[in-house]
Amino acid sequence: MRDFLELSISAAASGCIYGLIALAYLLMIRPTGIINFAVGEWAMVGAFGGFLLLGRIELPYPVGMAAVLGIMLLVGWATERIAVRPLVERGAPLLAPILALLGMLVVFRESISLGFGPDPHQVPEPFGFEHQKTYMIVATLIVFAGVWLFFERTTTGKAFEAVSLNRKAAALMGINLPQVTAFSFAGGAGIAGLAGLLVAPNISAHYLMGVPLAIQGFTALVIGGVGRVEGALLGGLLLAFAEQLTVRYAPLPAGYAQGVPLLLLMLFLLVRPTGLLRARA
Amino acid sequence: MRSLAGWIAAAIMLSAVAFFLGGYYNDVYRKLLLWIALALGYNFLFGISGQVAFSHFAFYGIGAYAVVIFLFHVGLPLPLALILGIVVCALIALAVAIPSTRLEGFYLALATLALAQLFIVVLNEGGTITGGTGGIVDYRLPPIFGLRIVGPWYTVVIVVLVLATYAVLWRLDRSWFGRACRAVRDNPEAAAAMGVNVARTKVIAFTLTSVLAGIAGMAYAFVDNTVNPPIFGLENAFLLLFMVIIGGAGRHAGAIVGAVALYLLPFVLSPLIGHHHALVFGVLMVAAILIQPRGLIGIYDRLRRP
Numbered sequence: 331m332r333d334f335l336e337l338s339i340s341a342a343a344s345g346c347i348y349g350l351i352a353l354a355y356l357l358m359i360r361p362t363g364i365i366n367f368a369v370g371e372w373a374m375v376g377a378f379g380g381f382l383l384l385g386r387i388e389l390p391y392p393v394g395m396a397a398v399l400g401i402m403l404l405v406g407w408a409t410e411r412i413a414v415r416p417l418v419e420r421g422a423p424l425l426a427p428i429l430a431l432l433g434m435l436v437v438f439r440e441s442i443s444l445g446f447g448p449d450p451h452q453v454p455e456p457f458g459f460e461h462q463k464t465y466m467i468v469a470t471l472i473v474f475a476g477v478w479l480f481f482e483r484t485t486t487g488k489a490f491e492a493v494s495l496n497r498k499a500a501a502l503m504g505i506n507l508p509q510v511t512a513f514s515f516a517g518g519a520g521i522a523g524l525a526g527l528l529v530a531p532n533i534s535a536h537y538l539m540g541v542p543l544a545i546q547g548f549t550a551l552v553i554g555g556v557g558r559v560e561g562a563l564l565g566g567l568l569l570a571f572a573e574q575l576t577v578r579y580a581p582l583p584a585g586y587a588q589g590v591p592l593l594l595l596m597l598f599l600l601v602r603p604t605g606l607l608r609a610r611a
Numbered sequence: 612m613r614s615l616a617g618w619i620a621a622a623i624m625l626s627a628v629a630f631f632l633g634g635y636y637n638d639v640y641r642k643l644l645l646w647i648a649l650a651l652g653y654n655f656l657f658g659i660s661g662q663v664a665f666s667h668f669a670f671y672g673i674g675a676y677a678v679v680i681f682l683f684h685v686g687l688p689l690p691l692a693l694i695l696g697i698v699v700c701a702l703i704a705l706a707v708a709i710p711s712t713r714l715e716g717f718y719l720a721l722a723t724l725a726l727a728q729l730f731i732v733v734l735n736e737g738g739t740i741t742g743g744t745g746g747i748v749d750y751r752l753p754p755i756f757g758l759r760i761v762g763p764w765y766t767v768v769i770v771v772l773v774l775a776t777y778a779v780l781w782r783l784d785r786s787w788f789g790r791a792c793r794a795v796r797d798n799p800e801a802a803a804a805m806g807v808n809v810a811r812t813k814v815i816a817f818t819l820t821s822v823l824a825g826i827a828g829m830a831y832a833f834v835d836n837t838v839n840p841p842i843f844g845l846e847n848a849f850l851l852l853f854m855v856i857i858g859g860a861g862r863h864a865g866a867i868v869g870a871v872a873l874y875l876l877p878f879v880l881s882p883l884i885g886h887h888h889a890l891v892f893g894v895l896m897v898a899a900i901l902i903q904p905r906g907l908i909g910i911y912d913r914l915r916r917p
Binding site: 365367412413416417422425426428429430432433434435436437439440441443444541542544545548549552583585586588589591592595596599600603 | 663710711722729732735856887896
């Protein structure tokens, strides 16, 4: 029983990370339709920001965290400016920015590998090792509550929803589309970077950590459905539990846990392509 | 190339090159040819059929591992091992394509990205079957009709393979199937209205190109006479996408130009920046999409017709 409790906490913590990555995808997909595979690399950049500001310069945790968030907002905004906006303005097909972002993914990864080398780096945790998982869960819940309130209670959030429902109509109603796109990328990068900062003490900052996170986050999104913010968290938790239970109870080498997202992805695409939670009408 | 004579002349010329190259350059030449075969197949999948998949290079690995395992662990004769290798590639491709192509959007990209990751895990954890992290080493191509094919003669085998791949894709592109693929890429609804079975066209294109990648992988297995997990990692899946886009997606010539350019670029760049040429590839990829969506072949077209 105690064993199961520990497994649950550990799965919930991983599930929160997947949920945050899924939320970052969702923030960008809803208004723009763009699937940005570089979110995993953003998480990696966030983790390395944590290593640099908290591990090496040893800033106080809240200051360092705020600085990482600020940097990530800037990174997201700059990414949108470089790889998305010129293509959207030109009226290029949706595939073009998605491919440009794949190029950016490689640019991010190789820049970090060039700057920090191929070795993993330790990132400190704010409340000590034993409380890290609780901290991850609480921080994630705060982010989700914030994003949920943003969409449900603020005018800007409503504007985002309007854009995701009908771009042309939203533009005719006076909503500034480029601004919404820029915000969604900055916000996505902020949330993905936070996920990287939260997960980094457990798995260390490493330049190859991005792609697995990108896959797990997207699987979480497919499970939960792109329609609702809560879906991202639900999908993340389900995926993490499936992974941890497989590793714990199935007679397979631990590496095969990486196969769980693929199987779940396939299963959901076949059985329930809209995800568990449907968008509200 | 419209006539059989043209194809034969190309085969002879490309083969003749191998006999003027030493051992090292023969190795470089073979790998270049295999990259061209991969890029041609990926161009059909991505450029002509419009499917974004990251599994193409994994199928190259699946083909290579399958033929080696069937030959040396199961002990099958070469023709049977080759046929079973193709069957394995086709079955895995169908298993991935049928669920993911039912939906529009980029589910295929994600499913194939996950497949490519999982493939590496299976290789690393596969124990004695896949040889784990060390892979499988110390094997030789079995003799065919009592002949051992070595040195430049093996390069000839690869030349024939590349030209056969090109011929198949070139014919296919000009058939009703190629037109159906382009129609599905450009406008699936219109294609369906014209009587094209969208899902089936996608599945066939994915399976066919994946099998071609697997066949190239089988040839690769006897280039280095070793297969191991790092060779078939995701890096190369991205590289393949970059080759096709930078060369010019949707054009066979574009795929060839892109493969040659990006394969040879690290040889030029490594004295300058060491192993970080992937950074240059990423920058080139973004630049290509922003500035030159038709790729290098588009620049060539513009120069020729001012």
